[in-house]
Amino acid sequence: MTAFDLFLQQAINGLSLGAMYSLLALGFTLVYGIMELINFSHFNVFMVGCMIAMVTLKLFGLNGQDTILTGLPLIGVMLVGFFVTMTLCGGIGVFIERLLLRPLRAVKGPAPMITTIGVSYVLFNIILLTIGGDSKNFPNPLPPIAFNIGGAVLRLREILIWIIAVLLMGGLTYFVQYTKLGKAIRATAQDQEAARMMGIEVDRVIMSAFFIGSALAGASGMIFGLYYNLAKVDIGFGAGLRAFTAAVLGGIGNVPGAMLGGVLIGLIESSSGQFLGSAWSDVVIFSILVLVLVLKPAGLLGRLAPNKS
Amino acid sequence: MADKELLLEFKDVNTYYGDLHVLKNVNYTIGKGEIVCLLGGNASGKSTTMKTIMGVVRPQTGSVTFDGKVIGNMPTSERVKLGIAPVLEARRLFPRMTVFENLEIGAYTQPRGPQFDQDLERVYSLFPRVKERRTQLAGTLSGGEQQMVAIGRALMARPRLICMDEPSMGLSPRFVETVFDTIQEINRQGCSIFMVEQNANMALSIAHRAYVLQTGVVVLSGTAAELRENDMIKQAYLGEMQVEGAAA
Ligand SMILES: Nc1ncnc2c1ncn2[C@@H]1O[C@H](COP(=O)(O)OP(=O)(O)O)[C@@H](O)[C@H]1O
Numbered sequence: 001m002t003a004f005d006l007f008l009q010q011a012i013n014g015l016s017l018g019a020m021y022s023l024l025a026l027g028f029t030l031v032y033g034i035m036e037l038i039n040f041s042h043f044n045v046f047m048v049g050c051m052i053a054m055v056t057l058k059l060f061g062l063n064g065q066d067t068i069l070t071g072l073p074l075i076g077v078m079l080v081g082f083f084v085t086m087t088l089c090g091g092i093g094v095f096i097e098r099l100l101l102r103p104l105r106a107v108k109g110p111a112p113m114i115t116t117i118g119v120s121y122v123l124f125n126i127i128l129l130t131i132g133g134d135s136k137n138f139p140n141p142l143p144p145i146a147f148n149i150g151g152a153v154l155r156l157r158e159i160l161i162w163i164i165a166v167l168l169m170g171g172l173t174y175f176v177q178y179t180k181l182g183k184a185i186r187a188t189a190q191d192q193e194a195a196r197m198m199g200i201e202v203d204r205v206i207m208s209a210f211f212i213g214s215a216l217a218g219a220s221g222m223i224f225g226l227y228y229n230l231a232k233v234d235i236g237f238g239a240g241l242r243a244f245t246a247a248v249l250g251g252i253g254n255v256p257g258a259m260l261g262g263v264l265i266g267l268i269e270s271s272s273g274q275f276l277g278s279a280w281s282d283v284v285i286f287s288i289l290v291l292v293l294v295l296k297p298a299g300l301l302g303r304l305a306p307n308k309s
Numbered sequence: 310m311a312d313k314e315l316l317l318e319f320k321d322v323n324t325y326y327g328d329l330h331v332l333k334n335v336n337y338t339i340g341k342g343e344i345v346c347l348l349g350g351n352a353s354g355k356s357t358t359m360k361t362i363m364g365v366v367r368p369q370t371g372s373v374t375f376d377g378k379v380i381g382n383m384p385t386s387e388r389v390k391l392g393i394a395p396v397l398e399a400r401r402l403f404p405r406m407t408v409f410e411n412l413e414i415g416a417y418t419q420p421r422g423p424q425f426d427q428d429l430e431r432v433y434s435l436f437p438r439v440k441e442r443r444t445q446l447a448g449t450l451s452g453g454e455q456q457m458v459a460i461g462r463a464l465m466a467r468p469r470l471i472c473m474d475e476p477s478m479g480l481s482p483r484f485v486e487t488v489f490d491t492i493q494e495i496n497r498q499g500c501s502i503f504m505v506e507q508n509a510n511m512a513l514s515i516a517h518r519a520y521v522l523q524t525g526v527v528v529l530s531g532t533a534a535e536l537r538e539n540d541m542i543k544q545a546y547l548g549e550m551q552v553e554g555a556a557a
């Protein structure tokens with residue numbers, strides 16, 4: 001492999017990881033943008049998403065990498081897998097918001113954030129007790145098609161991940177930019193009290209943000225499974241922290257920022273893994289988190305925090 | 310007031326922030342078609358009055374009725390649907406949304422359709438400047454332009470009552486006049502106005518009636534003409550206004 005091939009390969013890997021982190025970072029950023037809450041339960045909604053996707057694919061009779069699907073069956077299984085995972089994860093997000101966070105809405109201080117940490121542990125333990133703590137083989141029905149680009153390899157799974165990520169992020173951008181609810185989300189993020197006085201039902205907006213963010217976390221969890229061929233109860237922490245770093249890097253509260261941050265973190269992880277050794281990638285990523293927080297707390301594209309009133 | 314049909318009524322309203330008792334047994338009435346002005350010093354509870362009408366602050370005791378309906382416990386969105394719209398203190402536009410999007414949010418409780426286009430035309434004809442700026446981010450406008458958008462945004466809700474909190478604050482004298490002219494024009498088109506103002510002179514010149522609030526208590530009320538002749542008002546607001554205007 002030439003240096004260029006290495007670079008290309010790490011770009012391919014990094015973009016795939018980046019797609020996963022971007023989708024996950026969007027949930028942090030949507031919720032933070034509206035209510036200045038760092039939602040730690042998001043880490044494990046991602047992990048539960050990976051588990052739901054695994055169970056859903058198994059219900060189709062897929063086991064490990066034995067069954068290869070092509071054509072319409074493959075597209076159908078993937079669509080149903082993402083749909084079920086995203087819907088259920090969105091539902092979990094709504095449940096968390098509606099039952100656990102809404103009663104704390106008027107409470108000042110760290111209580112809501114600490115609640116999300118508690119919820120995260122509960123989700124973790126539910127999976128630990130039902131599915132178990134060992135590493136599971138994530139069903140992957142993708143045919144082992146790969147393209148050689150110079151010395152680098154581009155597999156079908158990467159192409160699929162990119163397509164899904166682009167569709168979801170394009171859809172989200174359209175939604176936030178052009179739909180009535182999307183505009184209400186932006187207005188609420190910019191000035192919650194003013195938004196309320198325009199007749200916007202702020203509770204509904206917050207619930208939608210949780211639904212959307214959690215659904216995207218679910219998609220991200222399924223992508224994790226498809227990318228690594230594994231599901232494990234403790235995957236939420238590493239991916240969640242990277243995605244959180246991505247959100248901060250892009251400017252937490254900023255939707256395009258989360259997408260950009262995710263891609264950058266993915267590229268940084270893969271290239272530092274390649275050129276420094278994978279033990280170093282965590283060091284690099286979390287140094288970035290600290291550096292951004294110290295040097296440019298608003299992130300690359302600027303933080304879009306709610307206006308104080 | 311007896312000759313005008315009642316639109317909004319506060320009866321013995323008490324509002325608190327935690328332990329802080331802000332509105333103390335306050336009574337107001339606004340008739341259909343009226344411009345009513347609320348005067349009062351800093352921290353007397355004027356903005357709290359507006360927030361109580363909109364429902365972002367709830368009265369502890371007393372009743373608020375709008376057009377015969379008790380609204381004291383109604384969610385804000387329902388009140389907007391009934392026809393109450395705010396022009397908020399310091400305008401509070403959504404700064405990173407365009408002028409047009411701000412107007413759209415103003416129409417949030419209204420169906421999208423020919424009615425929306427009609428309302429939009431009305432705002433654009435009241436404020437040609439707003440039309441020119443419609444694709445610009447609201448945060449980039451001048452204070453006067455922002456106030457026009459804020460009034461336009463309220464109009465997009467098809468209100469029967471607009472609650473304005475210091476609409477002339479921070480505006481150049483030229484814009485202040487435009488704003489007051491517009492308020493009169495909107496009122497002529499049939500909308501009632503409840504307006505908090507520091508600029509007592511201007512406010513009393515367009516208002517039908519006024520209330521004076523002091524540390525949460527209504528200490529004076531009457532027709533605008535009566536209040537203009539009142540010695541206390543002359544001293545506290547009409548005279549003081551010049552001083553404030555010079556200091557600002
Ligand atoms: N959200 C709030 N929480 C606590 N106290 C408040 C809040 N808003 C206003 N106050 C207090 O209530 C009093 C009345 O405020 P306000 O209605 O804003 O006065 P005005 O508009 O007449 O200047 C002031 O003492 C103010 O400090």
Ligand SMILES: [Mg+2]
Binds near residue numbers: 356357398474
């Ligand atoms: Mg005020």
